[in-house]
Amino acid sequence: MQSVSADDVKFAARRLVGQVLETPLIQSAALDRRTGGRILVKAECLQVTGSFKFRGALNRLMQLGAEQRRAGVVAFSSGNHAQGIAAAAQRLGIPATVVMPRDAPGIKIENARGYGAEIVFYDRITDVREEIADRLARDRGATVVPSFDDPHIIAGQGTVGLEIVWQARALGMELDACIVPTGGGGLLAGTCLAIKSENPGVDIYSAEPAGFDDTARSLRSGRRETNPPGPATICDALMAPTPGVLTFAITGTQLAGGLTVTDAMVIDAIRFAWRELKLVVEPGGAVALAAVLSNQIDCRGKRVVVVLSGGNADAGSFARWIT
Structure with a gap:
């Protein structure tokens, strides 16, 4: 650990x-x-x-190497980490995808999209967001950025x-x-x-x-x-x-x-x-x-x-x- x-x-x-x-x-x-x-x-x-999520997101993304930045990042979040990752990625020129629940507040979805992130929705009850994020990251060669355990x-x-x-x-x-x-x-x-x-x-x-x-x-x-x-x-x-x-x-x-x-x-x-x-x-x-x-x-x-x-x-x- x-x-x-x-x-x-x-x-x-x-x-x-x-x-x-x-x-x-x-x-x-x-x-x-x-x-x-x-x-x-x-x-x-x-x-x-x-x-506060912008602090951790930017600190994490600033430490990615050049190749990792080109490949992009994937995050999963109910909204605030999604926005933090999207804004940090936009500032650093990194492609970002965020996995968000369908019932997330509209303002959080709109803001994450407004910062340039791709949104992939999931169902809180039937889906496992970590599995979706891992699959997207494998397919794209991207880096998964968890919302807290990092x-x-x-x-x-x-x-x-x-x-x-x-x-x-x-x-x-x-x-x-x-x-x-x-x-x-x-x-x-x-x-x-x-x-x-x-x-x-x-x-x-x-x-x-x-x-x-x-x-x-x-x-x-x-x-x-x-x-x-x-x-x-x-x-x-x-x-x-x-x-x-x-x-x-x-x-x-x-x-x-x-x-x-x-x-x-x-x-x-x-x-x-x-x-x-x-x-x-x-x-x-x-x-x-x-x-x-x-x-x-x-x-x-x-x-x-x-x-x-x-x-x-x-x-x-x-x-x-x-x-």
């Missing part, structure tokens, strides 16, 4: 200087009043492509954590905790590596939607758990069936815990972010904020960072949620 370290995250940060946005760390008096703590919001919904992807996503530490210190703050939206665990693992390397005392928590809380259950059991078939959630970006092998190897012994929220809590967080923070946040990107607002963690007297990981919400659905 390949490994990834805090040094890899720092190398990625240097590689990505001037290539990705340093997204703001936002303070909110309304959020502080509601929670009793000092809450900082890392707005990755403002990143290129509207998601050391270069994890290192790129971890630059979010480095920025959090640096920005908090610029505000004169040392953190007590950080809550990270979690699907397969790439952002969680990278952020954990980055923050723990700078401040080992910070408590890191995963945040997941109910029914897809495989990381929380894996932390309790000590082994990678799988989500049972059947549950549904509006958090389309966080429907990975199980934590990654590499990501769980990093997070399994370092997290303070796993937090789980309902769709109703997520909608409350989306509404709060729109009303109080003036930010558009998609459901999967709002689960960490939902955990804070619903008191899944006691923030009283603590300095806590909440990551808003994505903002690619369909207009119709978003209008319903905020009204």
